Amino acid sequence: MKRGLILLVAVALSACASSRPRAPQDDHASLGRAPVVDASAMDSQRDIVLAVANPIDPPATHAGSSLLGYAPSKHYGAGQRAAATLAALKQSYGLHEITGWPIKALDVYCVVVKTPPGMARDALLKALAKDDRVQLAQPLHDYAVYADKPQDAHQDNDPYASLQRGFVETDAALAHDFSEGNGVHVAIVDTGVDTTHPDLLGRIHDMHNMVDDDAAAFNRDGHGTEVAGVIAADGDNHRGIVGIAPKATLSIYKACWYPAALHAGARCNSFTLAKALAAIIDTDTRIINLSLGGPADPLLSQLLARILEQGRIVVAAMPPDGNADGFPIDAPGVLVVRVGGTSAAAPGVLSAPGIDILTTQPDGGYDFTSGSSMAAPHVSGIVALLLALSPRLDARTAHDLLLRSSKVSNGKLQVNAAAAVAALRETQKAAP
Template structure:
């Protein structure tokens, strides 16, 4: 059966979307230092509309002078900066001559009273490993009874921020699914991101168009995506790479855009700045979904961060936090060349759960972010021993979220239970 599916994928695939390599972050980021300076509350400053004219605002110029002085005093160069109003900060990227100098600068700058916080730049990686012809081959379609769930919720009105590599917005199964696109790698002000492999594959699993007689159907086909390019791939292929600064800029944008779901199909070391932004996103109502890193003993960050919906691809090992199990092998999805292909890995398991969370938020708009994990599957209390990932019963998740029985129901129950 697998070779027949591959043949069908080959026949369906077509077109070409050239992804140009990006060299903006090809240098050794171990030399980079992230410097945070306090900024006044946005409502009290002339740069409140920072996206448009932030760099021309008087307050920013004063803080930039301080950043340049601090950089020069420690033998570094000021490379770039970005506002983080969710934290009341401006973030500056300083570049040292080598990794050892950067480490020494972090220790020295931490004691400077003008500095709110300072840290090293860290690297993150992607975790890859109906009427739509490939829908029968989608594992989540069967396991989660998506045909039945889509009668009650399709993700309409829900915004999902896909913080990843570039997405092929012109793909036939993604055309019209992206409400806004931003590139936080190549150009701070770029409104469109170049199409790349990983982001396109993740986007298709979340929100590929349904019922268009093409390819697949996303788990939440009526959700709208924020395509936020914070990761990059050499020649558009291979494992996508990101860093603290690009991810922070994208998280800030997702927070400002009031995304209800934020998908982070990536993993790396624990990061202070990103932890703070993830906390603010959840406090403001977003459900943050992240992939468990199978290479990391603790499951990796941000999956291990408290409150995050962590998604694993298998239940072979216990984790020190609550995690959920989703299909992760032989998943058909959209590809950057305009066709469809098979993918595998926890990146894509997480993408499907982001789609499911979008369905829950469509069906139960008042569902609080903190309650999403309990809706997916009740788990052990905080502080309990490590446990294996929990299987998701999507029909039961709908009932726990509040809208009542939506699938796998007896006829009598279906007649008595209010629907969305």
Template sequence: MIRSWPSVIVLCVLGLSGCASVRSTAPVARYETGAEQSQVLVMLRVAPPHLRAADGYVGNYAATPDETARKHVARQLAHEYGLQLVSGWPMPALGLDCFVMRAAPGLSTQQITQTLSQDSRVESVEPMQLFHVLGKGDPLYRLQPTATQWHLAELHATTTGRNVTIAELDSGVDTSNPDLTGQVTQTRNFVDDGVYRAEMHGTEVAGIIVAREGNGVGIAGVAPDARLLALRACWQSSPDNAAATCSSFTLAKALQYALDSRAKIFNLSLAGPHDRLLERLLDIALSRDITVVGAVDEAATDGGFPASYPGVLAVADERAQSLVISDALRAPGEDIPTTQPGARWNFVTGSSFSAAEVSGLVALVRQLSPDITPAQLRDSLNAKTALGLVAMRPAMIDACAAVARVSGSCTCNCATANASISVPRR
């Protein structure tokens, strides 16, 4: 890409001294890329009900007699079917323990899945699947602050997302970036490649959601006072590329933690194939009125999972040519300035970042109306529904109207907002 001088100048203004140092010193992930294709997830009943995730939930739970018995069963299964037991993790939200097993050369995961599903000791089994984040590289475009379109300064006079917990399931977040210092409540690593590390996509998404406001540098997050859980379920394969990969196992571990942490919003700026284990965990989240925000994958015929899963708030960026998810919402997704590892900022594009914006906006709404129902929340975000119009195509979200609808008063863009004021109640 040819960089125009105005763009470079703006980038340097945003990045301050970071323009002189463009690489993170975080170690490169050593996760076994490709190994997941020979692995299956084997679920065994039943995790003891007293087990729940806490601050120490970064590995397996401490051994109990019941857990030891299930590990013994897992070892037996692996031995009987010619598999290698790789790892395991409790899923108390489902009453299960999940074990990762690797097939021997010459055995397909489809064959193993079909065979194990007939064993009475196995609750369920599925192949390991891979997911990918949906950012589109590291492009530099003209500066078009999202804050201008959504009137963030005016909205923040009413709501900032205070006391609302958001779980970001992504690659690692650099909590030392000046815009993210003190903004991340917890960091947890669910990828078996060493310690938690700072990575590009997770840091970019985090900045859009909770970057510090009024600190004299960088940007302002959509919900700067929200509590962010930075759950590393994806790994970046190259230090120079934001592309990251996640597995159904790493995502399931992170979802279990998010459920036990009582987060009210799950941000999933990623996509992949439908996965039964993840669907079951999302069902638990949705049954608890947790807002699950998913990024639409334009390259997928159904919009990608989890965005296409019923109950998930599907978000596409404003440039999407066509949408296969009929009730998806549009949010700004082009030329979004955000944080990067180190004292750096840059411009990003893609539905990953549209989803991050919506997660922040949901936090603003939930601060004002903690008991808002999923249907009321979706209606407040859909400008056409709020105005009593028939939504012929996915609408661009009107943040001012959404906040006015739940607060009962207009804060910004009042010509539109006043027409949609209606305070949601249970």
């Protein structure tokens, strides 16, 4: 396929956004619900996530719809036992519920509660941990994305030489002779995405806002838009860039938001990430991209373990400090990705392009950005290419194949789309 023209016109087309179709779907709009809680207003220094047993299944839902919507009932999705337990716990400890939601996959009902005034949160957590009525009690943790602020393309000494560096370094154009990720479903858990971007219009299947009701903010979010473009920007459409897997289908789960402070990176918390992961469990998505991370979290670990048990492939970004102790990279089976460099990676860690990556931006734009947040979607895109050829490919096989087919490019040992596809095809030929 002819990529040259597509690459050369990327910056020139940054202002060429055309029609603006539908806004992101509101998971709660059809539920007749009470106002959605703004997750960005929660206090990670004081708030607690509390779970109680919920043996009564919540109302049936369909794949692609939200398991976690709100209805006028105070305990939407909570069975009689869960509702009674929560009422008793609130009275015993003086708790104020901010919001609650069922997690069907774990048979629990979760609430975010405020620590009562005058009480230390750690003391409350210790008391709740000893209470037999409580399945889980933990702090509301904060999480962050791993990307630097986009650079001004015009400040690059040779912007055309830098266009789609990751696409070139992974030999993705050669891989596209055999696979473009057709039919592979990828979930992006991140900020919102510019769903009207001309390079993403044909790729996004469904959107879910786990943070608030602000559809306009959803489309203005930068980080998720960047990740989506690396994975699946449309190819051969005579505009912009092309993704690693331009025929893959994307589901967007907004679990992160931008704080009001200028130049602050996007943030997420235990509440929003748990909602996103629980919703994914009820879908057919094969790949989950998590270009974010933070501290270990019991609830998120349980949900991630369930996702991995289902045979899905989770791709996660390595923190900038290289610490592998937190969520989500501490879960066995997760494909951990760092920015490719001249130093050796930790055993089992994949390396991918992550410096000066040209990708999609809100308002139909394009710009360069860096960080392991950009390295991870390169791997998600390559895995989509592989799954299109071998739908039953599992995470361990995909990881080992990517590791052994990595090649040196510009002095860096990195994953290589063409080599990975070739290795998989050779394996398929050799199979009886």
